Structure formats: C-alpha cells, structure tokens
Amino acid sequence: MNSENLIRKGLVAEKERGGKQAWIVSYTVLSLLLIGCVAWALGGRYTLTEVKPHVFVWVPEEIHDYDGDPRFDVAGTAGFIIGQGGVIVIDTTNTPFHAREVRYEIRERTDLPIKYVIDTDSRGDHILGNEVFTDDRATIISTPVAAAAMHEYYLDLGKRMAAEGEPGMRMRQRMRGIHFTLPTEEINKDMTIGVGGEEVRLLLSLAGPTAGNIVVYLPASKVLFLGDLFENGYKPQTEGADIQRWVAYLRKVETWDVDVYVPGHGAPGDKKSLAAFIQVLERAGKTPPPQEKTSPNQAEPDF
Numbered sequence: 001m002n003s004e005n006l007i008r009k010g011l012v013a014e015k016e017r018g019g020k021q022a023w024i025v026s027y028t029v030l031s032l033l034l035i036g037c038v039a040w041a042l043g044g045r046y047t048l049t050e051v052k053p054h055v056f057v058w059v060p061e062e063i064h065d066y067d068g069d070p071r072f073d074v075a076g077t078a079g080f081i082i083g084q085g086g087v088i089v090i091d092t093t094n095t096p097f098h099a100r101e102v103r104y105e106i107r108e109r110t111d112l113p114i115k116y117v118i119d120t121d122s123r124g125d126h127i128l129g130n131e132v133f134t135d136d137r138a139t140i141i142s143t144p145v146a147a148a149a150m151h152e153y154y155l156d157l158g159k160r161m162a163a164e165g166e167p168g169m170r171m172r173q174r175m176r177g178i179h180f181t182l183p184t185e186e187i188n189k190d191m192t193i194g195v196g197g198e199e200v201r202l203l204l205s206l207a208g209p210t211a212g213n214i215v216v217y218l219p220a221s222k223v224l225f226l227g228d229l230f231e232n233g234y235k236p237q238t239e240g241a242d243i244q245r246w247v248a249y250l251r252k253v254e255t256w257d258v259d260v261y262v263p264g265h266g267a268p269g270d271k272k273s274l275a276a277f278i279q280v281l282e283r284a285g286k287t288p289p290p291q292e293k294t295s296p297n298q299a300e301p302d303f
Contacts, residue, residue, distance in 0.1 A: 099129025
C-alpha cells in the first residue's frame with residue numbers, strides 16, 4: 001500500500017471512530033510513514049554490479065550527503081575484488097557511512113580477510129571511508145604524491161573545523177564520527193598484488209585532475225578501474241589539469257584489452273563510454289575555463 005492510500009485510510013478511520021481511538025489510528029499511520037521513510041533512507045541508495053566473476057562495482061545514487069566534507073558531498077564509485085585468499089577494495093567513497101555499505105556487501109559474499117585498500121587518488125570523495133577497513137588490518141595503498149596531498153587535505157580540514165562561528169560549527173557537525181585515515185603503504189612504481197585467482201596490477205599515472213593516481217588493471221577479467229581519470233556521464237574536473245596528457249593517457253588505455261572501464265563517478269562503462277568521455281575532455285581543452293569556481297565535487301550530467 002503506498003503512502004497516499006495509508007493517509008487516506010487514516011483520515012477515514014479518524015472520521016468514523018472519532019476521539020481517542022482516531023488519534024491512535026492517525027498516530028499509527030504517521031509512524032508507518034516515518035518508518036517507511038527511514039527504512040528507505042537507511043536501506044542503501046546504491047547499486048552493486050558484478051561486472052565480471054568476483055569483481056564488483058558499487059555505484060551510489062546521485063545525491064548530496066549531509067555528512068562529511070561539503071566539498072565532497074557526492075560519493076565516488078567504489079569496487080572490490082574477491083580472490084581465493086582475500087579481498088581487495090578500490091576506493092572507500094566520501095564517508096565511512098558509505099564505506100560501511102561497501103563492507104556490508106563484501107561480508108554478504110565472503111568471510112575472507114580484506115587485505116588491501118587502494119586509494120586511486122587523494123580526493124575526499126574516494127578516501128574518507130578508509131577508517132572502516134582499519135579493523136580488518138587492511139594495507140591501505142597510495143602513492144607518495146597522493147599521500148602528501150592527503151596530509152595537506154587533513155590539515156586543511158582541521159583548520160576549517162576549528163574556524164570560529166557558524167562555518168566551523170557546521171564543519172564539526174558534518175565531520176562528527178569521521179576519523180581521517182591516511183594510507184599505510186606508499187608505492188612509487190607499478191606493482192602487482194594478488195589475493196589468489198586474479199592478478200591485480202597497480203599502475204601509476206601522472207595524468208588526470210590530480211597527481212599520483214593509481215589505475216587498477218585486472219588483465220584476466222579485462223577490467224580497468226580508472227578513478228577520476230574517467231567520469232561516466234559527468235563533467236570532468238579539469239581545473240589545473242594537463243588535458244593533453246590526460247587525453248593521451250586515455251587514448252592509450254582505450255587500446256588495451258579491456259571490456260569494463262570503472263569510473264570515479266558513475267556506472268561502469270565500455271569503450272564507447274570512454275570514447276565519449278575523451279571527446280568531452282577534448283572539448284574542454286578547447287574551451288576557456290569558466291570565471292566562477294565551482295565545488296570540485298559538484299559533478300553534473302554531461303552526456
């Protein structure tokens with residue numbers, strides 16, 4: 001029964017019964033409506049897709065969160081790989097609350113240890129859920145450049161939370177219950193990790209909107225996690241980026257033996273999706289940047 005029918009039923013009951021009993025019915029109807037809203041909000045507003053056997057991609061709905069850093073109020077796409085000996089997580093979204101959704105989905109499928117977390121870049125929409133995997137004693141991997149950027153971001157968060165007046169109070173409220181967690185291991189060259197049954201290559205890239213990116217390549221599964229080097233259906237964050245280098249890198253990975261390209265935001269894509277994004281980048285490279293600076297996390301549909 002939908003909410004409209006529930007309300008109608010409550011009003012009819014109130015007219016027929018009257019008095020105290022009517023108030024009880026009305027209160028019950030209101031309670032059911034509120035419970036339904038809470039269940040919908042807490043039930044998980046995301047999709048989880050098994051793009052290849054044992055390779056999963058978590059994609060949130062396009063909503064703005066009221067918890068966490070307002071600069072990164074839209075969660076990034078995340079993923080995980082289940083091997084014979086453990087689990088690898090790729091990005092941890094913009095809050096530990098979303099990261100717990102990812103972890104819940106992992107635990108629904110396996111009790112194997114979560115051995116690695118890969119931070120594909122230093123942006124808050126991919127790393128602010130890192131803390132969720134510390135109890136698993138997972139190794140959190142990043143690059144030295146990205147780790148340094150995360151440290152600067154951590155210091156900036158502290159300043160914003162310590163600010164006087166309403167801005168500081170709001171930041172403290174939004175960041176309540178969030179514990180910034182830095183990487184535990186930094187890599188400065190390509191490397192291969194595995195958890196049994198799947199070779200996972202961590203490839204360093206200087207292209208894209210941030211420096212020190214890690215691209216995660218699964219050659220056997222033909223899956224490539226590109227982080228914010230690829231946005232599927234969203235405008236790229238091009239401010240300060242070398243777009244020519246960025247396009248050249250994507251042109252290179254476009255030729256790889258890959259079926260699924262996983263973006264930093266949006267659903268998994270294919271070669272057609274990647275080609276469309278490259279065209280968006282090329283147009284952005286020919287267009288003068290806007291005068292107004294927008295939030296780096298206000299991703300908008302583009303194609």
